[in-house]
Amino acid sequence: DGGITQSPKYLFRKEGQNVTLSCEQNLNHDAMYWYRQDPGQGLRLIYYSQIVNDFQKGDIAEGYSVSREKKESFPLTVTSAQKNPTAFYLCASSIDRGGSDTQYFGPGTRLTVL
């Protein structure tokens, strides 16, 4: 049963703490992405990775960090430098071999910083 999993579904952290969100895919996709959604807004790109051991900043990378040590995994760390970390975080993946390249999303993690 292939897909993208994100854990946990809900996450609470105290202000000033770093927190890592998990994203795993078993679709054998090369590319993975992290987006953030705030109320009433579209999805904004945080980081993306087109291949293992390589990643690029998106539009709102400040205060976030990622790693891509394995093809299946793309964890996102929300650091204490992120000024407004409370949001809904979505991970996606795609084949990324040119042409029609649909991204498929995980169920999301809602992070609340208290």
Added chain:
Amino acid sequence: DQQVKQNSPSLSVQEGRISILNCDYTNSMFDYFLWYKKYPAEGPTFLISISSIKDKNEDGRFTVFLNKSAKHLSLHIVPSQPGDSAVYFCAARGDGGTGRRALTFGSGTRLQVQP
């Protein structure tokens, strides 16, 4: 600077009628467009896509139209069903030569289909 715009935050239609969701874009380098459906607290679900070399793509009740000269695309749902009630996001991809293949999303349109 919003490169993908969905100017209608909400839309309400009667069951059985047509739903038309609109999306405008400004970046002429976009080469692939997608529509996603999203329920609260869930990830977006892919609905339908269209390449910039086409002007129409149809999949069952869903049809996407692309007008490149106007930089406009629309999603038609016929007939609309109560289960279609959700937020619909328009997304576009185009790297402008940078190699970036991530999507740029609109802000979404909440569709409500009344029984």
